[in-house]
Amino acid sequence: MGQQERHSLNLIGFALPVAAAWMGSAFCAALGLAALALATLGPGExxxxxALKVTARFSFLLFWLAYAAGAMTTLFGPAFEPLKRRGREFGLAFASAHLVHLGLVAWLTYIGHAPARGVFLFFGVAALWTYLLALFSIPRLQKALGSKGWWFLRAVGLNYIAYAFATDFLGYPQFGSFKYLVGxxxxxxxxxxxxxxxxxxxVQRAAWLRKTSSRQTG
Structure with a gap:
């Protein structure tokens, strides 16, 4: 086995435990938040x-960092590069933490307070996108998909998930109330x-590419 192959295997062996640690930590944190909420108000409706509200907000923060870190690096410079480099870990942590949220949805349905069918469908699609993106974050599958396919998958999936979160957070009607200001x-x-x-x-990247292309052809 050559030195380059050994180096690649070492990187893979290091990356997997790091990703697993992020996912395990996020899952345990979400589980702890859910347990605290259920202990406070009981396991009923x-x-x-x-617990659903608390875990949704926790998983949203992880998602937001995965979603916006690259854009912040492009716009504001290398200060945000460490967040961008951890984009995959933030995304996998979000997917892991969100399992607790989905488990709570299943529990709410089991105790007789199922969400409306339209809510199931809308947010169910967002959940499917979450785990489809997590699946194709595996390097071998991502390579098989190709760079253009991966870009398209991320663009559609991440923006749909962002839209689903925005619909939830922007839909609260009592603007100005303490509950709205905090929650x-x-x-x-x-x-x-x-x-x-x-x-x-x-827009900034498109402008830069256009400028670079015009210099090369000028």
Whole structure:
């Protein structure tokens, strides 16, 4: 076995435990938050809804970092590069933490308080995108998909998930209430800022490519 092959195997062996550590930590944190909410209000409807809200916000923060870190690096420079390098780990941590949230949805359904069919469908599609992206973050599958296919999958999937979160956080009707200011406003703001950052970064990269192309052909 050559030196380059041994180096590649070492990198793979290091990357897997790091990703697993992020996923395990995120899952345990979400599980702890859910347990705290259920212990506070009980395992009935009210306690489960509180646990759903808490775990949704925790998983959203992990998603937001995976979603916006690259755009922040493009717009604001290398200070955000460490976040960008951890984009895959943030994404996998989000997928892992969100398993707790989905488990709570199943529990809420089991105790007789199932969400409406339209809610199941809309957020179910977002969950499918979450685990499809997690699946294709595996290097071998990502390579088989190709760079263009992976870009398309990420663009559609991440933006649909971002839209699903925004629909939830922006849909609360009691603007100005204490509950809104604490439980919704910070997350609603992030759900708007994230897509705006991604759009601005896309425009900046497109302008740079156009400028570079015109210099080469000029």
């Amino acid at each position: 009210h306690g489960t809804i509180l 919704y406003l910070p997350f609603a703001a992030l759900s708007v800022v994230g897509p705006l950052l991604c759009l601005a970064a896309f």
